Amino acid sequence: MVVVNRNGFIVFHNNEVLAIDNVFMAAVAFLASRDTGIGVGMRKTMIAIGLSAVAMATPAYADVQIGVLMPTSGFAAGFGLEEQGSIDLFMKSYSDLGPAGKLKLVIYDTRGEPAQAISLTKKLIDSDKVTAIIGPYLSGESEAAFPVANRAATPIVTPSSAKPGIAAANRPWAFRFSSTTDKTDKALIEHWTKKQSKPIKNVVLFYDGKDAVSSSDGKTVMPAALKAANVNVLDAISFQTGDVDFSAQVTRAKALNPDGIVVTALFTEAGHLVSELRKQGMTQPIAAGVELSLDHKFIEIAGKASEGVLTAAEFNRDSSKPTVVQFVKDYEAATHHLPGNSSALMYDTLSLMRHCIMSTGVVGNSEADKVKIRDCWANMNGVEAPIAGAVTINKDGDGVRQPNFLVVRDGKFVVDP
Amino acid sequence: MSDAPLLDVTGVGVTYGGYVALDDVSCRVVENSIHALIGPNGAGKTTLFNVVSGLVKPESGSLQFRERQYTGLRPDQILVMGIARNFQQVRLFPVLSVIENVMVGCHSRLPRTSFRDFVLGPLGRDKVDRLARERAAEMLDLVEYRGDTKAPPSQMTLVDQRRIEIARALASDPQLLLLDEPAAGMNPAEASQLSEIIRKIRGLGRTVLLVEHNTRMVFSLADEVTVLSAGKIIASGPPSAVKSDSAVVTAYLGNV
Amino acid sequence: MVFLQQLINGVMLGSTYALVAIGYSLIFGVLRLLHFAHGEVFMVGAFIGLGAVVYLHVGPLVALLCAAVGCALLGVVIEFVAFRPIRRRNGSLLAPIVSSLGVGLLLQEVATNLFGAEQTRFPPQFEGEMIRLGGLFVTSTQLFILGTSFVLMLAVHLFVSYTKYGMAMRASAESTDVARLLGINVDTVIVLTFAFASALGGVAGVLVGFAFSAISPFMGVSMSIKGVAIMLIGGLGSIYGAMVGGLILGVVEVMTVGYLASSYRDAFSFALLIIMLLVRPQGLFSGASAAKR
Ligand SMILES: Nc1ncnc2c1ncn2[C@@H]1O[C@H](COP(=O)(O)OP(=O)(O)OP(=O)(O)O)[C@@H](O)[C@H]1O
Ligand SMILES: [Mg+2]
Numbered sequence: 001m002v003v004v005n006r007n008g009f010i011v012f013h014n015n016e017v018l019a020i021d022n023v024f025m026a027a028v029a030f031l032a033s034r035d036t037g038i039g040v041g042m043r044k045t046m047i048a049i050g051l052s053a054v055a056m057a058t059p060a061y062a063d064v065q066i067g068v069l070m071p072t073s074g075f076a077a078g079f080g081l082e083e084q085g086s087i088d089l090f091m092k093s094y095s096d097l098g099p100a101g102k103l104k105l106v107i108y109d110t111r112g113e114p115a116q117a118i119s120l121t122k123k124l125i126d127s128d129k130v131t132a133i134i135g136p137y138l139s140g141e142s143e144a145a146f147p148v149a150n151r152a153a154t155p156i157v158t159p160s161s162a163k164p165g166i167a168a169a170n171r172p173w174a175f176r177f178s179s180t181t182d183k184t185d186k187a188l189i190e191h192w193t194k195k196q197s198k199p200i201k202n203v204v205l206f207y208d209g210k211d212a213v214s215s216s217d218g219k220t221v222m223p224a225a226l227k228a229a230n231v232n233v234l235d236a237i238s239f240q241t242g243d244v245d246f247s248a249q250v251t252r253a254k255a256l257n258p259d260g261i262v263v264t265a266l267f268t269e270a271g272h273l274v275s276e277l278r279k280q281g282m283t284q285p286i287a288a289g290v291e292l293s294l295d296h297k298f299i300e301i302a303g304k305a306s307e308g309v310l311t312a313a314e315f316n317r318d319s320s321k322p323t324v325v326q327f328v329k330d331y332e333a334a335t336h337h338l339p340g341n342s343s344a345l346m347y348d349t350l351s352l353m354r355h356c357i358m359s360t361g362v363v364g365n366s367e368a369d370k371v372k373i374r375d376c377w378a379n380m381n382g383v384e385a386p387i388a389g390a391v392t393i394n395k396d397g398d399g400v401r402q403p404n405f406l407v408v409r410d411g412k413f414v415v416d417p
Numbered sequence: 418m419s420d421a422p423l424l425d426v427t428g429v430g431v432t433y434g435g436y437v438a439l440d441d442v443s444c445r446v447v448e449n450s451i452h453a454l455i456g457p458n459g460a461g462k463t464t465l466f467n468v469v470s471g472l473v474k475p476e477s478g479s480l481q482f483r484e485r486q487y488t489g490l491r492p493d494q495i496l497v498m499g500i501a502r503n504f505q506q507v508r509l510f511p512v513l514s515v516i517e518n519v520m521v522g523c524h525s526r527l528p529r530t531s532f533r534d535f536v537l538g539p540l541g542r543d544k545v546d547r548l549a550r551e552r553a554a555e556m557l558d559l560v561e562y563r564g565d566t567k568a569p570p571s572q573m574t575l576v577d578q579r580r581i582e583i584a585r586a587l588a589s590d591p592q593l594l595l596l597d598e599p600a601a602g603m604n605p606a607e608a609s610q611l612s613e614i615i616r617k618i619r620g621l622g623r624t625v626l627l628v629e630h631n632t633r634m635v636f637s638l639a640d641e642v643t644v645l646s647a648g649k650i651i652a653s654g655p656p657s658a659v660k661s662d663s664a665v666v667t668a669y670l671g672n673v
Numbered sequence: 674m675v676f677l678q679q680l681i682n683g684v685m686l687g688s689t690y691a692l693v694a695i696g697y698s699l700i701f702g703v704l705r706l707l708h709f710a711h712g713e714v715f716m717v718g719a720f721i722g723l724g725a726v727v728y729l730h731v732g733p734l735v736a737l738l739c740a741a742v743g744c745a746l747l748g749v750v751i752e753f754v755a756f757r758p759i760r761r762r763n764g765s766l767l768a769p770i771v772s773s774l775g776v777g778l779l780l781q782e783v784a785t786n787l788f789g790a791e792q793t794r795f796p797p798q799f800e801g802e803m804i805r806l807g808g809l810f811v812t813s814t815q816l817f818i819l820g821t822s823f824v825l826m827l828a829v830h831l832f833v834s835y836t837k838y839g840m841a842m843r844a845s846a847e848s849t850d851v852a853r854l855l856g857i858n859v860d861t862v863i864v865l866t867f868a869f870a871s872a873l874g875g876v877a878g879v880l881v882g883f884a885f886s887a888i889s890p891f892m893g894v895s896m897s898i899k900g901v902a903i904m905l906i907g908g909l910g911s912i913y914g915a916m917v918g919g920l921i922l923g924v925v926e927v928m929t930v931g932y933l934a935s936s937y938r939d940a941f942s943f944a945l946l947i948i949m950l951l952v953r954p955q956g957l958f959s960g961a962s963a964a965k966r
Contacts, residue, residue, distance in 0.1 A: 209935060240936070240938075242895075244885035245927075248930035249930060251678045252931045255674075255675040272886065279803070297792075301794060492850075492854045493853045496856035501855075508851050510847040512843065512847060513844065520840055521841065589856050
């Protein structure tokens with residue numbers, strides 16, 4: 001209900017009063033249930049009541065209001081907290097829109113749940129009357145939320161969701177800043193196989209069967225990329241978001257003795273899996289899809305086992321590009337942590353959203369303003385974003401960019417030449 | 418020793434939702450006697466046992482044991498004080514073996530488990546356990562139980578189960594033993610064997626308060642008989658006197 | 674060979690389940706109550722162990738001891754705050770359930786506020802050395818976990834079979850009334866049961882932390898559900914049922930993942946539960962059979 005970030009600060013969704021409300025609500029729900037004697041199922045509902053209290057956040061009398069959906073609690077909270085760092089940083093310097101007044105953000109926590117993403121998208125459009133929405137984070141959430149925004153003729157731009165086809169299915173209002181996994185996976189596998197001294201003919205593929213993008217990647221996108229590189233998949237082994245014991249999966253893979261291992265999973269599960277792979281003595285090279293999201297938590301969880309793992313990401317933290325250097329410096333100063341891939345994606349998406357508002361003369365939250373923003377994203381071609389550089393959006397509404405390849409060396413993600 | 422009774426029940430009343438189960442019941446049990454409590458079905462005998470052993474709190478009246486007022490004490494405190502009982506409906510622990518059932522009866526008489534015993538005891542079958550096992554075997558011997566001691570009690574005959582329950586009650590070394598229809602379901606030979614056991618128990622210096630429907634057994638065994646009918650004491654005295662009391666004959670004996 | 678390795682994996686997982694489930698069974702036995710916050714006690718144990726390792730720089734055994742003592746105290750506090758007042762007032766049957774759910778939520782909230790919502794882990798040296806046994810391999814940490822679990826299970830067995838209070842615990846589990854009439858102070862037994870069960874839960878928390886490096890305020894939630902399932906499989910309130918049931922569930926989960934797919938795992942566990950309920954509703958161990966050792 002109340003999210004604590006890595007620095008130990010309590011994030012009250014930018015609204016302290018609400019946090020008090022929320023605790024109060026939870027207490028009321030708890031006391032009510034005590035007297036009426038409500039059973040097990042109530043536990044979830046009680047949490048839900050507490051959370052929806054949070055969701056009633058941020059009343060803002062904005063000149064241009066943009067909704068933001070991201071997970072700041074639940075299993076994907078790590079991503080949301082990285083995004084939050086970028087939002088705070090961005091709003092400090094760029095909330096002024098000149099003649100259009102101020103940029104106001106209405107931020108809701110989706111908890112990483114598609115159902116929540118749907119209802120919060122409706123809420124942003126119907127009650128908060130936002131001009132556009134940034135988010136949600138996970139592909140499963142975007143898949144659920146995009147049709148809602150598309151029907152309501154409101155631009156929606158996810159910074160991060162990477163599962164192929166989800167923006168294409170919701171033309172003309174849905175976009176994504178990120179590029180899709182079919183492009184990044186193909187590039188990653190090409191790069192990975194080229195680099196190995198011992199040729200990779202057979203791999204075992206591990207995927208998260210519950211997370212939308214990891215699952216679609218593991219079942220179709222990654223196998224296609226491997227096939228294109230003439231690599232045979234011996235076995236595709238699944239696990240579920242939230243799992244911590246990977247011994248059975250790894251024992252099963254070990255028996256097949258592959259030349260390499262490919263993983264499509266979020267950072268937590270990938271961390272535990274990689275740790276177990278090395279623990280069981282599998283020393284094969286490992287490639288991990290973009291779902292890993294360059295999160296430092298991956299390295300924290302996997303420890304030494306993470307050394308040498310190759311992944312792809314849009315963000316190269318070690319770039320010498322001045323805007324990137326500045327971003328990394330400011331972000332670290334503000335949060336005491338290095339920015340991750342999610343931070344970079346959010347920062348660029350916010351920048352481009354502001355660019356669209358200012359360059360097309362958006363002044364408020366009218367239908368015409370929504371159309372202007374939509375057209376700006378749809379026709380984006382080589383627009384300079386502070387971190388990613390030139391950004392182009394293709395006819396499917398997807399970002400198109402070459403990913404960077406990063407490898408873990410001495411406990412850090414560094415660019416793999 | 419004074420002639421104060423071991424157990425002194427004064428003016429006890431118990432009602433169950435308006436139904437008067439015990440009405441102003443008073444009864445004195447003399448030390449080292451065999452005292453029988455008789456009466457028709459539903460008279461309130463078991464209820465009186467429940468009151469004396471602390472399972473039921475009386476609404477009025479008082480209880481004294483060795484001249485000490487103990488009304489309101491918890492059942493476990495009453496047992497520690499020296500009153501133990503069996504049950505009319507046998508209530509042995511089904512998942513414990515016969516010997517373990519009796520060992521649980523020793524609980525209050527075992528030395529306090531020291532921290533060392535608590536932590537290290539399980540590893541080396543501490544002395545407390547050995548003590549309990551020896552005592553339990555002794556009690557089973559006393560009640561002339563000859564069956565398997567490691568098997569669960571459900572495998573035993575009802576008669577044996579009653580013996581085990583008496584052994585379990587004796588294991589706490591009580592001064593007063595409450596026996597609720599211990600001979601129920603026994604044939605005459607078994608009943609007279611039980612009489613002998615009860616005498617033996619008295620011979621060890623204990624006092625027995627006995628509820629029993631078998632009048633032959635009661636009148637040959639008891640030093641003192643109290644008759645309860647519909648929650649009231651209608652007679653009390655030596656067997657010969659009670660046997661000829663007209664109220665008793667109408668209320669109870671006549672029906673047998 | 675792969676099958677044997679999977680069996681080892683399953684027993685590993687199952688032995689930690691068993692420790693949690695034993696606690697559930699002990700408490701259910703004496704109180705006839707599902708102690709839903711027991712999963713959270715397990716979680717607190719993991720954090721205590723982590724704290725001891727990180728801040729006091731102790732070894733694994735001392736960490737286990739810290740967690741055991743800390744959780745025993747926590748369990749006793751829970752009994753005094755959440756259960757005893759309700760028992761005293763003869764509250765409704767649902768009241769203690771809601772109360773234990775509340776305690777569980779509270780502990781989760783407190784842990785989230787203190788340690789954050791994200792997963793943390795023990796320092797890498799706790800992963801242990803790899804040991805090869807023929808074609809099989811285990812880590813020293815795994816052996817430590819297995820060893821600790823089995824020693825504790827043996828200790829539980831000896832405790833309930835051969836000590837005064839262990840026996841009193843089993844007697845109270847059968848009938849609190851009869852136990853009282855035999856001179857057992859059932860309130861003391863209940864406090865002892867909470868302390869004992871919670872200490873086991875805390876140890877299991879640390880062991881799971883060692884094994885899977887995934888300590889979070891929410892790690893107890895699924896453990897709670899598994900604990901209840903294991904208790905139904907093993908027989909309500911039977912500690913031997915909890916031991917065997919925990920091992921069975923661990924092995925079934927691992928085998929499903931190893932030979933089918935992870936998405937079937939919960940389905941198989943529930944199928945197992947349903948089959949048990951149909952074929953042997955009293956569970957593996959119950960009634961007279963539990964007395965046979
Ligand atoms: N818990 C109870 N609730 C309501 N009524 C009860 C309860 N216990 C006993 N009674 C009633 O109180 C009366 C006395 O019961 P009690 O068991 O003391 O009789 P008893 O003399 O032991 O009879 P018996 O010879 O059949 O054992 C009976 O009418 C019985 O129905
Ligand atoms: Mg009776």
